Amino acid sequence: MPTAVKMVNIVKSFPGVLANKNVTLEVEKGEIHALLGENGAGKTTLMNILFGLSQPDSGEIFINDQRVSINSPTDAITHGIGMIHQHFMLIPVFTVTENITLGEHSPKEPLLDLETAKNKILEIGKSAGLHVNPDAKVMDLCVGEQQRVEIIKAIYRGANILIMDEPTSVLTPQETDELFVILHQLTEKGNTILFITHKLREVMAISDRVTVLRDGSLIGTVKTKDTNRNELAKMMVGREVFLTFDKNPTHKEEVVLDLQHVYAKNECGLHALKDVSLQVKGGEILGIAGVDGNGQNELAEVIMGLRPLDRGDILIKQRSVKLNTTRDIIDLGVSCIPFLRQKEGLVLTFSVSENLILKEWHNPPITRKGFFDTKAIIDLSKKLIKEYNIKTTGPNAKVGNMSGGNQQKVVLARELSRNPNLVVACHPTHGLDIGATEYVRQQLLKERERGAAVLLISTELDEIMALCDRIVVLFEGQIMGEVAGEKINVDDIGLMMLGVRQENLHHGTLAVAGCSSAETKRCNVTTTEKDTI
């Protein structure tokens, strides 16, 4: 097999980090080659070098056995390399055709020639199974379709080597399956695919070979069929990891959180939550599954009293809290692990101990007669640092300088050491490496065993299925259905994430709604607009 891409001894340093240490990567023509590694392993850095977005300190690149130097994305494109970024590089208000032809030479230069382009797009779509309406505006498309636009965009520019950076992180299971079908069709046509991921299941499902990076170093390249998940996990993390959890039965009786027909609005005054009713009992973990942006954040905010209720009621331990402040709710024993840990969970410029007391600062023993008891604070911090295994130089270290995993441990220590009745955990393992992820999940299970009610919001289906006793699926702010215990079926959850109600799941022909609403997406656009001028 000829090699499509060969990167030899690539070294790349950033101030303070060696992101790639002598990495060598060889990709055969026509294969799907997975690049596996934890967050921060250096995958994106390596691919940015291949795509000309950054320059290596040293090392050589060969494309089709020719030594090349790639100084810009334009160079990469001339060598037939296309990159589909983790965050799509599309312009929401443009049509699909405009997005794809943007920056390309038009046959009628300088006039646009969208008709010719449209035909070419349809042709590419037909040959590779990439169906998309060329006249649709990108903002009206769902994520899976937007990704297809990105793929067509790369092929339109003549790419036959496609780099996909964590392409499944934004997709539902069905969309992921569709993508895999497309990728196979693309390789059958002679394209080569570099598939970046940190998910073992996907590596096993799609790749021909896999290269593992850890801490910027090459660990090895293996044939997928000669390896297994445990071995790959070990290569990736550097030690034995446990991919499954033992869940002990718990005693579930008391309803801790009770949402009754809750409605809430988003920033645009549209309903982000519509008639949401759910209950979480002590000793159970209720999972909220759904594609990001379907009301999950608003749900956490109404429970914490950060977003006004429009209609309905919220009861915590049988007490209505709809008129209470966030402080009152916290004092009822509610803890929250917020999604944006660096913005909402921590004050990055504060020290570890200051962050640890953010919730209980006004209570003894931390405050006595209106003054902080410094010794008590330091003692408490030292205790928590030990208990939660936070790697830091001490209670006075700045939280902003710590790694993501350790920052999350500070949040966990503060929130869980209060022995809460209810834990609202929003994407608690997002962006963490396997070790830290494992730790966070263990902690949530511990809370469950202690008898706390846990509401787990996550877009990682694996996580939800591994931890939760029951799962409800949110779509456009509505509950599509609920599945419990042993009867969990990934396909059903996936369909509900796409907007199919549970009662319609097995009705022969499925009316798949397909897309999260354009209305919600436009709202996101306007909210980001607010910080202009």
Next chain:
Amino acid sequence: MNNILSLFTEEFFYATIRMASPVILAATGEVFLQRSGIINLGMESMVIYGAFFGVLGSALTGSGWMGLAAAMLAGTITGLLYGFIVITLKANQSVTGTAFNIVGIGLTSFLARVIWGIRELPVQVDTIKPWSVPILNKIPFIGHILFDHSPLVYLAYILVGVATFVIFKTTWGLKVRAVGENPRAAASIGINVYAWRYFCAILAGCLASMGGAVLSLVDLNMFVDGMSGGRGYFALATVILGRWHPVGAAIGGLVFGAGNALQMRMQAFGVKIPSDLLLILPFVLAFLAVVIFHGKSSAKPAALAKPYEKEATI
């Protein structure tokens, strides 16, 4: 009743077309600039530089057309400087624009005093004379209104059409819009974000200064302190009101022209409304437009007023 109708004569419409043209010129440039993601609050300064350097150029060379060239050069340089500050240095655009205006008004009055001294009547210079379009100007009623103007006035309206075509029908326009919507995406496919933004900044400066030259070399034949009279601000409002479309902005410009023409005629007719009130009318409208429409339109470029930072990692 008769009295009020008599305000709307042929002359009124003629004045509307003429008085709208400086605003339209400035607004057309501003549409490009905002489409590329930069807001230019400093247009007022570019208008007054155009007015001043137009007169200076004409005084030095004895030719109104050379005056126009000087005005365009001044606008180009101001646009380039504005671009340097907000694109390369990434300074806050509102603050920079406001500073430009304060400097512009002050600097031009200062230079006028230094160069021409303090006089009873400002220096009078050669102008850009009207050029009637043959035959067409004989069409009853509209002939005079539309076709007896200075070439600069025709140019303003022609440019509205050209700008619309360029923005929506050419690859250049697509690139400008892309840069204003999502500069990172544009850069990822090899579009030079900085270059396009600089180009638009220069274009906007040049057109705003041409608008200024209309004031001093077409409407009058001299420079008067502060003669831009808020037209730069008004052009900004028409861009927002006109939903970032050259035609929309031009309609806003015509409203301004009509308001101004009306206001002048009412004063001439001795209508009993305080003239100060009439003078602020266009700006009240502009203010309301910004308050009501700002940020709500989907036509608004998503990256407007956000500096673009190149990054190695995306």
